[in-house]
Amino acid sequence: MSGKRQFRIWRGDESGGDLQDYMVEVNEGEVVLDVIHRLQATDAPDLACRWNCKAGKCGSCSMEINGKPRLGCMTRMSTFGDDETVTVTPLRTFPVIRDLVTDVSFNYEKARETPAFAPPADVAPGDYRMQQVDVERSQEFRKCIECFLCQTVCHVIRDHEENKQAFSGPRYFIRAAELDMHPLDARTDRKEYAQAEQGLGFCNITKCCTEVCPEHIKITDNGIIPMKERVVDRRYDPLVWLGSKIFRRGETPQTSVTTARQGSATPGSARGGVHSHAGGSHDSRAEAQAQSGVNWHREVPHPTAPAVDDRGKLPLTELTFDRAAAPSPFGDDVTFPLPPEHLNFAHPEQDNKH
Structure with a gap:
């Protein structure tokens, strides 16, 4: 296990950067954070890396190792092959401050x-x-x-x-x-x-x-x-939904935050046919409130079918439909959770050769 190992580490700041290769001494039982500290002490004294407890309890040393988000202090070098290049990049979702440090x-x-x-x-x-x-x-x-x-x-x-x-x-x-x-x-x-x-x-x-x-x-x-x-x-169970149509006339529960924003809707927030991700309510008043406070006027897919017909009556198909909700937007051939190979952990630049 001991010996020189190749590391590829992202260096740069908010203006840009690239992956740089280093050969670093690795000893038995060490974790990735140990190697980064050794690299700071030898070849890259200006390498920025956030850390604190080194015991997996502070969450400071979050980074992406070989494309997967991990804690540097909890990722043992023994999990990688002896000839495997270890690529370390900053958290992809948040803006880079410098090197492996991001603005969270x-x-x-x-x-x-x-x-x-x-x-x-x-x-x-x-x-x-x-x-x-x-x-x-x-x-x-x-x-x-x-x-x-x-x-x-x-x-x-x-x-x-x-x-x-x-x-x-x-x-x-x-x-x-x-x-x-x-x-x-x-x-x-x-x-x-x-x-x-x-x-x-x-x-x-x-x-x-x-x-x-x-x-x-x-x-x-x-x-x-x-x-x-x-x-x-509360929103989509057929019996609860039917009861709400009969007894509450289509009213939907509103949060205190959404209710407080009722008067702040902009003219474009209640455009016809636009539904919020809070929705499916088919209540134009509730949708206008949700648009003003939640979705920031971005259109999302329309509901698959109206809750009532043109005469305001409940369509028979709503009661005879063979599922509790509308058809899946992903299609009937997709099941969840997705297999691991379909998840994208890869950093966009980790495969670039320098």
């Missing part, structure tokens, strides 16, 4: 936008009491070290920069799920907020966030999917 302030902005825990008004601090089963339900999500590997691997913003405004990402979906499970949280609109304000509808559960999580949090199975199911129960 996007995540802190989304953290500030996420509503905090709302304690019950009739219980004083120090008097909170929870059953152990309730503690255990959300304890998994508290293990998050905010390395933001799940954020950088999520293709919704990894491949589509324009989605960043409307999408909070997996890290804050599990925060919303944690608070929605909390028996003492006074807010009752966590599900609606996740759908309308955090962009939960953008996630198509490919589970790549779960795959890269160093704390092994089942982000998709235990956080995102349950939140999606609870949203679907």
Whole structure:
């Protein structure tokens, strides 16, 4: 295991850069971060790399190693072949500051936008009491070290920069799920907020966030999917939906944030035929609100069929359709989760030869 190993490391800043090759001494039992420190001490003293605890608990040394987001301090050199070139690049989703250091302030902005825990008004601090089963339900999500590997691997913003405004990402979906499970949280609109304000509808559960999580949090199975199911129960379950048409006249739940923005809609926000990713509601008033606060006037695919016919009646096909929702936009031949070989972890420049 000991001996010289070839490393290919991205060097540059916000104005540009390239991959540079280095031959570095590697000793048995070392991790990638050890090798980067040795490289700083020998051949590249100006190489910028963020790190702190070197114990897999601070999340600082996030980087992309051979195209996959990982922690440098938790990636052992023994996992690579003796003749394998180890390519290290900065997190692809976030702007580069210098070398392997990226600007992850996007995540802190989304953290500030996420509503905090709302304690019950009739219980004083120090008097909170929870059953152990309730503690255990959300304890998994508290293990998050905010390395933001799940954020950088999520293709919704990894491949589509324009989605960043409307999408909070997996890290804050599990925060919303944690608070929605909390028996003492006074807010009752966590599900609606996740759908309308955090962009939960953008996630198509490919589970790549779960795959890269160093704390092994089942982000998709235990956080995102349950939140999606609870949203679907309210909006798309045929019986619940039919009841809403009969008793609530098509009204849809609105989050406090969306409601507060009702008066801020711009003239273009209620264009005919435009539906938000919060939607499927077929309620023009609700869609106008969602457009003004969520989708920033970007058009998305129209619903596959109207909720009612031209006379305002419920079509018989809605009751006889053989599925609980509309046909999948991905086609009937696609199943989830996608196989690993279909996930794009590759850095766009990692294969360039220099």
